[in-house]
Amino acid sequence: MVADRASDEALAKLAREGDTKAFEELFERYKSPILNFIYRLIGNRETAEEVTQEAFIRAYKSLGIFDPRKRFSAWIYTIARNLAKNALRDKKYFRDVSLEKAISGEGEDIKLKHVLSDPNPRPDEIALDEELSRNVQAVLKKLPAELREVITLCNIEQMTYKEASKILGVSEATVMNRLRKAKLIFMKELGIDTKSFGRDKNE
Amino acid sequence: MNNKVLENFDLIMANLKPIEASPGFDFEFRRRFEAAVRERCAETAFERIARRAVETFNSAFAPKIPVLIRSAAMFLILAVIGSGIYFAQPAKPLMLAKAQYLHIGSIVSTGNLSRLDIVLSGKYAIRLKKNTTLRVANLTPRRGRGKAVFELIEGTMLVSVEKGFKGSEFFVDTKEGSARALGTKFAVSASREEKITDVSVLEGKVEVEGGKELVLVKAGQKTEIPLGKSPLVPQRLVESEWLALEELYQIGKKPQVVLLVKNTPDRVRQLLAPCPIYITDEKPREIPKTLEEALVKIEEAIKTGDNQKHLEAIGLLERIASERPEASYATPLTLYIGAYYSYAGEPKKAIETFKGFLAEYPDSPLASIAQAAIGVIYEEDLNDEAKAKEAYSSVLNKYPNSLEAIWVEDRLKIKKLAKLPKYLAPGRVYKSEDDEHEAVYRKMLFAGRENKNFC
Structure with a gap:
């Protein structure tokens, strides 16, 4: 039996009318994806947590302007994205925070290259591999912000092009193009030859 | 091969280990969230004030017209x-x-x-x-x-x-x-x-x-x-x-302190709601800086719900009004003080303020409101029907052409007809042979609702 779960938009409407429990429920649903999204963008856990909390507080304060006919997820992601961009611009944010060690140069990203080249990679192993996750983050950090965004939304968060386009405020075609470009640069960073890459299977 | 790399890329990204929030994350969020909730509750009162102020002000006042000085000849x-x-x-x-x-x-x-x-x-x-x-x-x-x-x-x-x-x-x-x-x-x-x-x-x-x-x-x-x-x-x-x-x-010179009430017969109700007070930025500025202190106090009082703070705020406003009783802001401010006292649960002080207003400003266009307010407070807060009637009569005698006179007349008419058998309760529809009788009941039903437009 499937439990009767209120939609995000219904909860947002209740929260707007003063139901704090409804907003807490929304927080529970989205805190992890938003935290990860922001972390992938800015690459620092501590700052990502701070920005995540700020995103939800801003969302709460702005409930009056949220249109329940639109998707709550797109709205909270947009707020999170904007705050993450501000955080990246604002060097103050990172001044006293220890930056994760960036992986650069040959030898340190061999594991990632190896997994990418593996004809039979195992998803369950990938999911448990922290080192691999750090490798990915390190390479992601080298990408321009707008390319990082599309990889995070489409590949990591598994959003459709349509969903991502709403958050980024661009067309689906732009999302597709950026994603292609993001993957090529990602591979180049790892020293993988991209000359004969076919089209993305999702296109 | 390269397609395989891309496939692997998608696989890696889809199965990437998510980061977990640190142990204190939820606690810290709840702390911030509770502060935001408290702030929102306090803001709501002000938002209501602001909304009412804007609605009333826009209908009562147009944007400022620049003022220029020229000779009498042109x-x-x-x-x-x-x-x-x-x-x-x-x-x-x-x-x-x-x-x-x-x-x-x-x-x-x-x-x-x-x-x-x-x-x-x-x-x-x-x-x-x-x-x-x-x-x-x-x-x-x-x-x-x-x-x-x-x-x-x-x-x-x-x-x-x-x-x-x-x-x-x-x-x-x-x-x-x-x-x-x-x-x-x-x-x-x-x-x-x-x-x-x-x-x-x-x-x-x-x-x-x-x-x-x-x-x-x-x-x-x-x-x-x-x-x-x-x-x-x-x-x-x-x-x-x-x-x-x-x-x-x-048109013409606008006051620096304005009571936001519409010119309708229920002005006294609007005043006692209490109505918002609006400080314009007309120059030269007469109103003293102490008013800002009073406004901060009012804000504190609303946030904390502490009646003592309300009374302190009223004290500050009284000081401002009494320092320069001849100033143009003194009359609306004094009326506001009376309404504020009533709001703060001090009906006797409210009446004292309104009586003081009538003594100090007998010819003010706002005098009829003060007189009617005395009647309302005697009637509703102090349950003194005799004094209320006396106050209402003064409205009709001294200010026969005022909006308050229209309001009082209506009120007294309704109250006369309201002395009917107890089984005739307001809110129910009765078939009456007397159309006027039924019409008055409907009017009484409307008039009996409290005017809570302030909040």
Whole structure:
């Protein structure tokens, strides 16, 4: 039996009318994806947590302007994205925070290259591999912000092009193009030859 | 091979280990969230205040008109709205623009979609409504005893004569008669078709002459002058006429402290809600800085719900009002203090404040509100019917033309008929043989609801 779960938009409407429990429920649903999204963008856990909390507080304060006919997820992601961009611009944010060690140069990203080249990679192993996750983050950090965004939304968060386009405020075609470009640069960073890459299977 | 790499890439990304929030993450969020919830509850009161302030202010007051100083012989057009305005002197129509001069003999007309404000700073302000034609008949030079005479050929004009024009004379002539202002706010309408002139007075008095007869029209009254006849006996304004005159507050010098109440008979209810008080940014600034301190105190009081803080805020406001009782902000501020006392659960102090207002400002246009407020507080907060009745009677006797008189009359009528058998409870629909009886019950049902428009 499937439990009767209120939609995000219904909860947002209740929260707007003063139901704090409804907003807490929304927080529970989205805190992890938003935290990860922001972390992938800015690459620092501590700052990502701070920005995540700020995103939800801003969302709460702005409930009056949220249109329940639109998707709550797109709205909270947009707020999170904007705050993450501000955080990246604002060097103050990172001044006293220890930056994760960036992986650069040959030898340190061999594991990632190896997994990418593996004809039979195992998803369950990938999911448990922290080192691999750090490798990915390190390479992601080298990408321009707008390319990082599309990889995070489409590949990591598994959003459709349509969903991502709403958050980024661009067309689906732009999302597709950026994603292609993001993957090529990602591979180049790892020293993988991209000359004969076919089209993305999702296109 | 390369497609396989891309596939692996997608696989890696889809199965990437997510980061977990640190142990203190939820706790920290809840702390911030609770603070935001508290802030939102406090904001809600202010948002309501702001919303009501904006709604009422927008309907009662227009945006500021810039004020310029010119000689008595000519003045600038200060606000031109719409495009159908013509300037004929002697008979050559031109388009009028802001910052244009008018002279004696000028004729100004507004079209169907326009209006015009003419202001002599500190002296008087005139608004021509749509389809109005006005001629500048006479303006004496500054050196002499000032005299301004306008001929209203057709249409409606609103006039606000300021204190600075005291000692001078202001006339509006029409075909039917003439109105002389005695320091006041009033409106004159002249209809060519019906051959009749109306004069309605909001504040002060106007002496109206027609057919060699003179009548004095007081605040809250109007008269009509048919062509070739004497002015009719002044009658009390009805509610719609009061509302139409509200526009008079948009012209001329605006006060720095404004009580945001609409000019409807239930003004006293609006005041006691309590109504918001609006501080304009009219210059030169009279209101002292202590008011900011009082506003901070009020904010604290609302946030904490601490009645003691409300009383402290009232104390600060009283100090401001008593320091300069002659200042223009003192009257609205004193009324506000009375309403605030009532709100803070101090009805006796509220009555004391309103009585003090009547003693200090017996001729104020707001006096009728203070008198009616005394009645309401005796009746509803102190359950003293005898004193309430006395206060209401004073409204009818001393301020017969006021909006409060209309309100009190209605109230007393309803209360008379309200002494009916107990089984006839308000809120239920009864079949009555007497239509008037049922109509009064419906009215009582409406009047019985508390006016909580403030929150």
